[in-house]
Amino acid sequence: MQKIGFIGLGIMGKPMAKNLIKAGYPLIVYDIAPEKVSQLAGAGAQAASSSSEAARASEIIITMLPNSPEVKEAVLGGDGVLEGAKPGTILVDMSSIAPLVSKEVSKKAKDKGVVVLDAPVSGGEPKAVDGTLAIMVGGPQDAFDKVKDILAVMGDSVTRVGEIGSGNTTKLANQIIVALNIAAMSEAMVLATKSGVDPEKVYQAIRGGLAGSTVLDAKMPLALQGNFKPGFRIELHIKDLANALDTAHELGVSMPLSRAVMGIMQTLKAIGKGADDHGGIIQYYEKLAHVEVRK
Ligand code: NAD
Numbered sequence: 001m002q003k004i005g006f007i008g009l010g011i012m013g014k015p016m017a018k019n020l021i022k023a024g025y026p027l028i029v030y031d032i033a034p035e036k037v038s039q040l041a042g043a044g045a046q047a048a049s050s051s052s053e054a055a056r057a058s059e060i061i062i063t064m065l066p067n068s069p070e071v072k073e074a075v076l077g078g079d080g081v082l083e084g085a086k087p088g089t090i091l092v093d094m095s096s097i098a099p100l101v102s103k104e105v106s107k108k109a110k111d112k113g114v115v116v117l118d119a120p121v122s123g124g125e126p127k128a129v130d131g132t133l134a135i136m137v138g139g140p141q142d143a144f145d146k147v148k149d150i151l152a153v154m155g156d157s158v159t160r161v162g163e164i165g166s167g168n169t170t171k172l173a174n175q176i177i178v179a180l181n182i183a184a185m186s187e188a189m190v191l192a193t194k195s196g197v198d199p200e201k202v203y204q205a206i207r208g209g210l211a212g213s214t215v216l217d218a219k220m221p222l223a224l225q226g227n228f229k230p231g232f233r234i235e236l237h238i239k240d241l242a243n244a245l246d247t248a249h250e251l252g253v254s255m256p257l258s259r260a261v262m263g264i265m266q267t268l269k270a271i272g273k274g275a276d277d278h279g280g281i282i283q284y285y286e287k288l289a290h291v292e293v294r295k
Helices: 013-022 034-042 051-056 068-076 099-110 124-130 141-154 166-194 199-206 214-225 234-251 256-273 278-289
Strands: 004-007 027-030 060-063 090-093 115-118 133-138 155-162
Touching: 004 013, 004 051, 013 027, 013 034, 013 124, 013 141, 027 034, 027 051, 060 068, 060 141, 068 090, 068 099, 090 099, 090 141, 099 115, 099 166, 099 234, 115 141, 115 166, 124 133, 133 141, 133 166, 141 155, 155 166, 166 199, 166 214, 166 234, 166 256, 166 278, 199 214, 214 278, 234 256, 234 278, 256 278
Parallel strands: 004 027, 004 060, 060 090, 090 115, 133 155
Antiparallel strands: 115 133
């Protein structure tokens, strides 16, 4: 089995790395937070003290980092992946970042003989734990064929959508749909509650109809408990919508609804709720309507 370097052991990276260990892959791991490296070492991984050390010891490298600047730092920066990686290494960046940055990193990696795939995921922490993420991949077919068994350990849907950058373009589409769905759920449920109707009954009544969705079933039970523990933080979703709006600007595409939800999320961040789960968007509507959608 190929040795895998895994960099970025946060909410998502940690369970994904654990699933690879469980599947029998030898893993060498790195995170800027040393306690996260120790936790994985306790679960059977080898500890590295830098991204370059993890890369030097592996054939495949996986990164699961917050955003474009962190990926650039960990891959292109001092003591980064490209300082350690041997020619022929495949770097699978599973972070959600700007598609343009995926292309830039891939170009620089190519000079060192390293092939990059952008392979962001959807599904959140529960699916990272279960190994049932949806993984959307951009990059060369032959590199994809070499890593798809590894990706299948972490996800139950692994789809190559095109060349480098297209994985992250697909992820932006995913994030627009999720953000707008949560906002729609929030708007509707605050109206129902303010009207005096039990929001749990509204949820049960509509979830089997056309308004039912994976988002509704994931987020409504948590909203009813007032549980906004992340999950997927509002500040990370702001990052994704910013990448989507930047891309739309470059391409001359109008996205009025994404812009509106971006404003809602930025307001929540400004009042100290940026680290809440994105299901916490409902709190914006609750505050304005002076009502809480609870059991
Ligand atoms: P996180 O902040 O929990 O984890 C990121 C980890 O990267 C942290 O442990 C941090 O210490 C580490 N890190 C930061 N800079 C580093 C560097 N230069 N070198 C090494 N390590 C570094 O974030 P997360 O929730 O795990 O998300 C990771 C990515 O997955 C993000 O792009 C996010 O948008 C995406 N994503 C998250 C979810 C979710 O539900 N959390 C779902 C789908 C996709």
